[in-house]
Amino acid sequence: MRCLLFMRKPKHVRKAELKETIQNNPFITDEALATSFNVSIQTIRLDRLELGIPELRERLKDVARQHHDEVKALTDEEVIGEVIDLQLDETAISIMEIREEHVFTRNGIARGHHLFAQANSLAVAIINDDFVVTGRANVRFSKPVKATERVVAKAKVTAHDDKWTTVIVESYVDQRRVFSGEFQMARGHQD
């Protein structure tokens, strides 16, 4: 009789669940997995082996390393998005891919400040001066952007005096304009 009092799941089901469990909680030990799946530790280890899932400590190291490099990049990077063209004091283009973490969970639409961040950081990058900060900005979000879409931001310097530079940024998803803004950038020192 195939009855262990506590019925077991077939191997492939367990393996699938195992993979998922570890994925959204990399901090779990084999021992905890064993009791939670009601099998022995060795079984868990065989499964991990077959699935190519590394041990707890390696997993943690991976998570830590990833974030050590990446976290900063999220906020700290010089330009939000990837610059693919840059003529100082003339034009610049960057691309940003909208991911799940950029959108509202309620409606799947990208939060405005990510589009702003892309445009703003491009406006900073385009200017050929060591000291640049944004003074004013007037922006418009014309179409909602969803996850997985790629936003292409095009910046253009339109005016220039000894202290201020005006940059126009327009962002597109598949040729459709989703964002436009005018940025007044302050150059030179002091506030």
Added chain:
Amino acid sequence: MRCLLFMRKPKHVRKAELKETIQNNPFITDEALATSFNVSIQTIRLDRLELGIPELRERLKDVARQHHDEVKALTDEEVIGEVIDLQLDETAISIMEIREEHVFTRNGIARGHHLFAQANSLAVAIINDDFVVTGRANVRFSKPVKATERVVAKAKVTAHDDKWTTVIVESYVDQRRVFSGEFQMARGHQD
């Protein structure tokens, strides 16, 4: 003679350097530290003990855990900053602490889009509707903000029709205004 061929640093210097070394490379083992400081492993361990620095594995676990919770929070959180007061469709206040990763390395001034993000997300939060996106924004960065400063953003709903809500946000550091903006928020569905 106090000469060990390779002169050692005094203890307090080593400890200070040790702390720093570990801080910007949590992945280093005691063994590596020992050879790099030219002392024995035990000495390193004593130092760590005195400095209250946990072992490699605990450090990695900490880094991993922090980021597991936090990384997403950086981009994914509903409101950037911490909401400390919220009257729907009336006023709202949030506080955000400017950290190293928010500022330009060149001049130590906060990137504009972080202030924008705080204000924008507060403007979203203040509105009592399931579907809200930013339509337009007109913002002004009046004073530069530096690392470690705490920015208090105050939002106020000033106008309201069936589709649009106007929100004014003003942000302060120690009573001094650093940012102000007018946000036109779209409510209800469709684009």
Added chain:
DNA sequence: ACTACTATTAGGACCTAGTCATAGAAATGC
């Protein structure tokens, strides 16, 4: 010179969360 003291090093026992390899038991397929 002898003593007191701190700093450093060495050693052994133990820990966790694994690895790998081998062997045996249990359930299932046909």
Added chain:
DNA sequence: GCATTTCTATGACTAGGTCCTAATAGTAGT
């Protein structure tokens, strides 16, 4: 009934530590 898959048990070994005890090196006070 027997082969085959699947699971469990066992033992030996690893990294990167912990904690404790003990010995040594160098420096300072009297």
